[in-house]
Amino acid sequence: MGSGESTTRKVSFGVDDEDRVRILRGVKVMLVYPSPSSRPQQSSQHRPQPSTQSSTSKPDSRTKEEQRRYEQKQKIHKEELAKAAQREREAAMQKMTKAMNRERQHTRKEAEKTKQLAQQLQKKDSQLKALDAFYKEQLAQLEKRVHARNTDPVCAGLQSQILSCYRENGDQTLRCSDLAKAYMQCINAAKKVRVFSHLDLEYQRSAKG
Known part of the structure; x- marks a missing residue:
């Protein structure tokens, strides 16, 4: 047995419950495992064949359907998130645009107010300059009349006050406008007195004649 020499020995064999051959006498006990080809093949007719078509097709179709539904839900979720983000961006842009428009309108109004105030101040300054020139002209004319007539000045007190005010x-x-008005009123009153005096003299002359 495996050494090249053949000897005849009587041995006894036995088969246990697991189909393993055991040598009972004559040599050491050896366990011999039969090859898969030496095992008795069971008839395929007695073994139930798994229905591969039914067991694989149903889970596969179910898995594909679940995967399709999952992908569809993910797609819808992404679209909703994108729409929400777009709405938020649009709302933010609208708020920013409104704020910028309000700021522009406020700035424009302030610029218009400033322009109007500048025009009003310029107009007021022109009026004051014109009034000042008028009073100076009237005063110069009064002084010329007084010196030309070489008579006692009319409203001498006011005249001296006006001259002092203009010098100071x-x-x-x-600041001398009030004195100038009072002086003009005094002059007009004096003119009226002279006119009435002249008329009175003429009346007296006509009465005597």
Whole structure:
């Protein structure tokens, strides 16, 4: 047995419950495992054949359907998130645009107010300059009349006050406006007195004649 020499020995064999052959006498006990080809083949007719078609097709179709539904849900979820983000961006842009428009309108209104105030100040300054020039002209005319007639000055007190005021306030002659008005009223009243006096003299002359 495996050594090249053949000897005759009587041995006894036995088969256990697991189809393993055991040598009972004559040599050491050896366990011999039969090859798969030496095992008795069971008839395929007695073994139930798994229905591969039914067991694999149903889970596969179910898995594909679940995968399709999952992908569809993910797609819808992504679209909803994208729409929400777009709405938020649009709302933010609208708020920013409104804020910028309000700021532009406020700035425009402030610029218009400033322009109007500047125009009003310029107009007021022109009026004050014109009034100052008028008072100076009237005063000069009064002084010429007084010197030309070489008579006692009319409203001498007011005249001296006006002259003093103009000397003291050369750059701010508007402070003398009240005195100038009073002086003009005094002059007009004096003119009226002279006219009435002249008429009275004429009347007296005509009465005597």
